[in-house]
Amino acid sequence: xxxxNCGAAEPARFCVSCKALQPPVPEYFAFFELAPxxxxxxxxxxxxxxxxSRKLHPDLFSRKSPAExxxxxxxxxxxxxxxxxxxxxxxxxxxxxKLEGLDVGEQSTKDVPPELLEEVFELNMALEEARxxxxxxxxxxxxxxxxxxxxxxxTDLAVAQVSTAWDATHAKQAxxxxxxxxxxxxxxxxxxxxxxxxxxx
Amino acid sequence: xxxxxxDNQPDLVVGIDLGTTNSLVAWMNLTQPEVIPxxxxxxxxxxxxxxxxxxxxxxxxxxxxxxxxxxxRSIYSVKRLMGRGIEDVRDELKLFPxxxxxxxxxxxxxALGDQTFTPPEISAFILRQLKKNAETALDARVxxxxxxxxxxxxxxxxxxxxxxxRLAGLEVLRLVNEPTAAALAYGLDKRKEGVxxxxxLGGGTFDVSILKLQEGIFEVLATNGDTHLGGDDxxxxxxxxxxxxxxxxxxxxxxxxxxAIQTLRQDVIRVKEALSFAPSVNLEFAWHGKKYQRTITRxxxxxxxxxxxxxxxxxxxxxxxxxGVTPExxxxxxxxxxxxxxxxxxxxxxxxxxxRPHTELNPDEVVALGAAxxxxxxxxxVENQLLLDVTPLSLGIEMYGGVAxxxxxxxxxxxxxxxxxxxTGVDRQTNVLIHVVQGERELAKDCRSLARFDLKGIDPMPAxxxxxxxxxxxxxxxxxxxxxxxxRTGKEQTVEVKPSYGLTDEQVEAMIEASIDxxxxxxKAAQLSGxxxxxxxxxxxxxxxxxxxxxxxxxxxxxxxxxAAMNRLKVVYCINDHHLxxxxxxxxxxxxxxxAENMMNTAVQGALQGTKVE
Ligand SMILES: Nc1ncnc2c1ncn2[C@@H]1O[C@H](COP(=O)(O)OP(=O)(O)O)[C@@H](O)[C@H]1O
Ligand SMILES: [Mg+2]
Numbered sequence: 132x133x134x135x136n137c138g139a140a141e142p143a144r145f146c147v148s149c150k151a152l153q154p155p156v157p158e159y160f161a162f163f164e165l166a167p168x169x170x171x172x173x174x175x176x177x178x179x180x181x182x183x184s185r186k187l188h189p190d191l192f193s194r195k196s197p198a199e200x201x202x203x204x205x206x207x208x209x210x211x212x213x214x215x216x217x218x219x220x221x222x223x224x225x226x227x228x229k230l231e232g233l234d235v236g237e238q239s240t241k242d243v244p245p246e247l248l249e250e251v252f253e254l255n256m257a258l259e260e261a262r263x264x265x266x267x268x269x270x271x272x273x274x275x276x277x278x279x280x281x282x283x284x285x286t287d288l289a290v291a292q293v294s295t296a297w298d299a300t301h302a303k304q305a306x307x308x309x310x311x312x313x314x315x316x317x318x319x320x321x322x323x324x325x326x327x328x329x330x331x332x
Numbered sequence: 333x334x335x336x337x338x339d340n341q342p343d344l345v346v347g348i349d350l351g352t353t354n355s356l357v358a359w360m361n362l363t364q365p366e367v368i369p370x371x372x373x374x375x376x377x378x379x380x381x382x383x384x385x386x387x388x389x390x391x392x393x394x395x396x397x398x399x400x401x402x403x404x405r406s407i408y409s410v411k412r413l414m415g416r417g418i419e420d421v422r423d424e425l426k427l428f429p430x431x432x433x434x435x436x437x438x439x440x441x442x443a444l445g446d447q448t449f450t451p452p453e454i455s456a457f458i459l460r461q462l463k464k465n466a467e468t469a470l471d472a473r474v475x476x477x478x479x480x481x482x483x484x485x486x487x488x489x490x491x492x493x494x495x496x497x498r499l500a501g502l503e504v505l506r507l508v509n510e511p512t513a514a515a516l517a518y519g520l521d522k523r524k525e526g527v528x529x530x531x532x533l534g535g536g537t538f539d540v541s542i543l544k545l546q547e548g549i550f551e552v553l554a555t556n557g558d559t560h561l562g563g564d565d566x567x568x569x570x571x572x573x574x575x576x577x578x579x580x581x582x583x584x585x586x587x588x589x590x591x592a593i594q595t596l597r598q599d600v601i602r603v604k605e606a607l608s609f610a611p612s613v614n615l616e617f618a619w620h621g622k623k624y625q626r627t628i629t630r631x632x633x634x635x636x637x638x639x640x641x642x643x644x645x646x647x648x649x650x651x652x653x654x655x656g657v658t659p660e661x662x663x664x665x666x667x668x669x670x671x672x673x674x675x676x677x678x679x680x681x682x683x684x685x686x687x688r689p690h691t692e693l694n695p696d697e698v699v700a701l702g703a704a705x706x707x708x709x710x711x712x713x714v715e716n717q718l719l720l721d722v723t724p725l726s727l728g729i730e731m732y733g734g735v736a737x738x739x740x741x742x743x744x745x746x747x748x749x750x751x752x753x754x755x756t757g758v759d760r761q762t763n764v765l766i767h768v769v770q771g772e773r774e775l776a777k778d779c780r781s782l783a784r785f786d787l788k789g790i791d792p793m794p795a796x797x798x799x800x801x802x803x804x805x806x807x808x809x810x811x812x813x814x815x816x817x818x819x820r821t822g823k824e825q826t827v828e829v830k831p832s833y834g835l836t837d838e839q840v841e842a843m844i845e846a847s848i849d850x851x852x853x854x855x856k857a858a859q860l861s862g863x864x865x866x867x868x869x870x871x872x873x874x875x876x877x878x879x880x881x882x883x884x885x886x887x888x889x890x891x892x893x894x895x896a897a898m899n900r901l902k903v904v905y906c907i908n909d910h911h912l913x914x915x916x917x918x919x920x921x922x923x924x925x926x927x928a929e930n931m932m933n934t935a936v937q938g939a940l941q942g943t944k945v946e
Contacts, residue, residue: 184720185549189807190808194343204805208747208749211745
């Protein structure tokens with residue numbers, strides 16, 4: 132790699148020789164100068180985000196050359212995308228899975244986790260009845276929601292646990308477990324959305 | 333060889349609040365943002381444009397009377413039409429006397445007399461007036477600006493605003509969201525840390541934003557609003573009852589007369605504005621010898637507008653939810669916009685956010701002041717403050733089956749980007765059309781169509797083989813751009829943009845081309861009127877000084893010199909040459925130097941040097 136502006140070798144975020152802003156590192160953790168990790172200190176991340184914003188934001192480049200301005204726009208877009216992803220534990224976990232080549236499949240959300248089969252069956256019944264105008268069934272929905280939300284909280288806890296485990300060991304098994312938890316979580320979230328029936332039903 | 337240093341002076345960048353009702357221009361005067369008044373001394377320039385019989389365009393207070401006398405050659409509230417399509421404004425047309433011209437299918441054209449203009453062109457007339465006001469007052473050329481937009485403006489409305497700036501000969505360095513600008517204006521003297529809600533109810537739009545302030549960083553957490561809610565709706569309520577009353581009392585309606593409606597509207601607005609400070613106000617309307625009058629009490633008024641005020645509360649609650657804050661966590665509330673003077677609005681805001689709103693800064697000026705601060709940030713004169721804003725609406729692409737797949741979610745910090753890979757559906761297909769929409773709804777047809785991007789020149793291949801990586805980038809202005817790359821070859825792909833609403837780049841260029849001469853003429857006129865104001869000031873002060881006893885302390889020669897300089901200035905005053913007048917003003921300034929000093933020394937009041945006209 133050489134600096135786009137002066138040709139100096141191995142430029143950092145800013146070229147050591149001409150100080151020009153370089154194209155951003157696309158990998159989110161590297162962008163924040165962090166190692167890939169699942170359980171990260173969100174306060175620290177925020178401080179890094181503010182610190183980098185103060186260096187990279189296009190507002191600070193409006194008097195520089197158009198080329199450097201463009202780099203600031205690119206870099207800040209990556210910064211913001213990275214921060215949005217890494218600050219949220221779930222988005223962060225999905226990102227780590229992708230980095231490690233374990234994408235969460237799309238179709239997996241359609242397969243009902245076996246332990247949820249019964250609940251899902253009952254929910255669908257209640258929804259169907261509610262749609263037909265059954266007030267009792269409608270009244271059951273908040274109860275479903277409470278139960279599903281408790282399940283999601285449980286899953287979040289499990290996600291946090293495997294996260295710590297993976298950070299410590301980088302064991303492949305931890306990631307596979309993580310993927311399982313995330314799929315289950317996604318499934319539960321869909322169920323919760325279903326229980327949010329507008330009042331006018 | 334000489335190397336001329338151009339860059340050592342910070343740029344002069346002005347901040348502009350291009351409002352539905354009123355527009356303002358401000359700048360950073362050293363460390364303080366300051367609104368620049370027009371020649372009539374008014375800081376608020378009514379967003380009214382009128383084309384006189386002589387074909388001259390007039391803007392602001394001067395156009396106000398024209399609006400009544402010649403509604404067919406005048407326009408107000410043009411901001412409501414910015415970036416919108418003809419179907420969008422049908423409802424609007426029932427309440428606003430816009431004269432939409434023939435051939436408005438792609439871009440709305442409004443008729444002023446026998447000429448037609450697009451909304452960006454009309455906005456450009458307003459911007460030009462503001463530019464001229466700034467050039468006159470600052471005696472400097474103004475070519476760069478920050479312009480504010482409602483936070484809830486979509487991409488097309490933002491593009492239209494930027495086009496207006498370009499048409500007015502301004503390089504628009506940044507579009508800033510109005511509520512965010514207001515927070516910036518407040519943050520300047522406070523430097524508080526905490527969570528701030530900004531509630532902005534103007535003439536035509538409503539915005540709410542929630543920000544986190546920390547060490548000079550203004551991070552917008554969420555924004556919400558309604559681009560069709562404001563004081564105009566309140567006016568319409570009063571209009572409605574007045575029109576009904578008149579119909580009943582006089583036995584004939586006035587709705588058919590544009591002139592009558594305009595007059596009544598202004599009467600109604602006066603009543604509404606007075607009601608913010610008085611418990612009851614008389615509405616009086618006279619027309620062709622007939623009189624209508626009715627007492628409007630605050631109670632009646634509050635009942636009339638309750639639902640309008642209520643309509644602002646939903647977006648506020650959604651905004652808090654999206655920001656992840658409860659009312660208790662909101663430390664401060666800032667009120668912006670003329671309509672927040674209404675007591676019912678204030679109390680509703682206070683109840684909702686459980687905090688007494690800030691009103692130290694004039695709600696009419698606060699947005700322009702904030703725009704000037706942002707201008708200072710860009711010019712490099714304001715340091716350690718940084719605005720991190722968000723996109724108000726989700727960006728989606730239309731998928732097979734009409735579903736809008738969200739690729740950048742609303743309230744994402746901007747600049748923001750997203751990448752998607754596209755392929756072809758049939759063999760040897762060489763282009764792919766991507767329909768981009770903005771909005772929260774499930775189906776693309778229920779969202780706002782932004783543009784169709786045509787990826788062209790794909791190598792012919794069997795269906796599904798092509799891999800075109802498309803990058804969507806929303807910049808710091810909230811405006812989308814799209815680039816594409818062939819993933820196999822790495823080759824940049826051409827993307828042809830067909831905006832769903834508004835002007836194409838070529839159209840804007842053509843309009844700019846046509847208006848460059850005007851910009852030059854405008855600048856000359858601004859310079860001239862600026863220097864004449866200065867000349868008026870010094871001549872008036874000199875004449876006054878000649879009657880002062882200090883005049884007698886000068887020698888005969890000195891007195892002759894002053895008199896001669898005075899006379900020469902009077903001679904060149906009417907010549908349309910800015911430099912000539914400037915030179916004579918300088919000479920008179922020199923000649924009266926001693927006189928001014930002597931006046932000071934004799935402790936006579938009123939400085940002569942540098943006297944400004946009031
Ligand atoms: N004292 C007042 N009481 C009620 N409404 C007011 C008052 N003063 C101004 N307004 C209204 O505020 C609106 C203009 O506010 P402004 O912030 O300038 O709007 P915009 O930003 O849309 O141009 C108009 O509808 C005007 O009638
Ligand atoms: Mg406003």
